[in-house]
Amino acid sequence: MEILLENLPNPFVYFIPVFAILILAEVYISYREDKELYDVKDSFASTWVGIGAAILNTLTKVYQIGFFFIIYKLFEPLREQYLGYESLGWAWWVWVLCLVGDDFNFYWHHRFCHTVRLFWAAHIVHHSSEKFNLGTAFRNGWTIFFYKPIYWMWMPALGFDPVMLALCMSFNSIYQFFLHSTLVPDIKGMNKVFNTPWVHQVHHACNVEYLDRNHGGIFIIWDKLFGTYQPREHHIAPKFGVLHPPQSHNPVKLNFHEFSDIWKDVKRAKSWEHKFKYVFYPPGWSPDGSTKTAKQMQQELEMQLNAVPVTPVSNNREQAVS
Known part of the structure; x- marks a missing residue:
């Protein structure tokens, strides 16, 4: 287990400079064009929420990977007996399947976060800001990390290596950072398969027409398959935030x-x-x-x-x- 964690790279480390540069660029554009994309108190709230989430994510990483590793080893004899293999390995097509499977899991995890009030309580912090900007991407709930891995447990049971799975989950989170911006225009061709900033605005809006829509992470096809897709209508400007805001930046x-x-x-x-x-x-x-x-x-x-x-x-x- 210790070897497993030592060999697990953290892709976020390499993207931190990119995140910082893009946020500063968005702040500059907002100021130059008077778009009011950022608010000082709101930004500080997102920063502190993000720092807390990062700390808890790090502290629970051992639990998450350990949980996947236990499931992976527990089902190894069954895979050998009924499927004829110990592990799916590291071939390119396994990576593709792992990325798709990870996003499928994220869709259902995310959808239940909006349709089960207990899970919504853990997720609402991500939606409570009335500003939609790249800084909002770090505004993640502090309690989600404790139950989130349950949605992914079928993958190590099937033979996906826990390290590969953890990396795919990280790649998914990195991709979603780029979704939180109003400065990216509508990319119609891309919207057919992938989640985009234009489509993700719907998910963060509290307009009645937009509530509980577009739950996908990387792919938007899950929403189209399972009836939760809603295009961003040009005549309905999104109102960001939640219906009953907490009235606090604490x-x-x-x-x-x-x-x-x-x-x-x-x-x-x-x-x-x-x-x-x-x-x-x-x-x-x-x-x-x-x-x-x-x-x-x-x-x-x-x-x-x-x-x-x-x-x-x-x-x-x-x-x-x-």
Whole structure:
């Protein structure tokens, strides 16, 4: 296990200068063209959240890789007996499969982060900024690292080397950094297969039309396959942030305010069924409909848009008066 970790390179180290240069360039363009892409307090909040996430990611790396390694070794006899191999190896096509499989896992992990309130509580910090810029990419939740590897466990079981898997997960995260910018125009051909900054704006918007859409990491094909794709409409400008912002730049509150709100709702709930639903149903669920989920709001919006407008007819008395 120690040898495994010693031989595991960290691609992020090589990209830090690139990240820094691009953020500074975006800040400069924002200032020069008066785009207001950055806010001082918001940027400091993203920085501190990002530092905390980086520290926790480093501290949990042993746990994550160790978890993959245990699964990898545990299923080795079964692979030999039923599949005829110990490991899938390091061929180029295995790398391709690993990248695709990793992004498939990320899609479902990310989708559940938006549709299960407990997981949303861990993820909401990434969406709480009302600014959409490259600095937002580092605004990651501090608790996600503890449960995220569960979605990936089938891959080491199937024979993907834990080091290869960890590297593919890092490559996915690096790619997603470049998605967080409004300065990149619509690249229509690329949008057919890959996630792009233009498409990712939809994911970070809190417009009802855009809620819970475009969950893919590198590829956007998962959203198209599983019904969560929403193109960025030119006539609907994205409003970034969340429907109920935390009203704070404190990194601790940004990470844990939704957990606190869940606890308050659970204590107030009158039945165990409602307590369960407050935790595991989509964000916004309520037993009396006083708050609504994204799907409920989208259904109501669709009904409003499809409603046939009725022209009011004046009665005889009104006509006589006029």
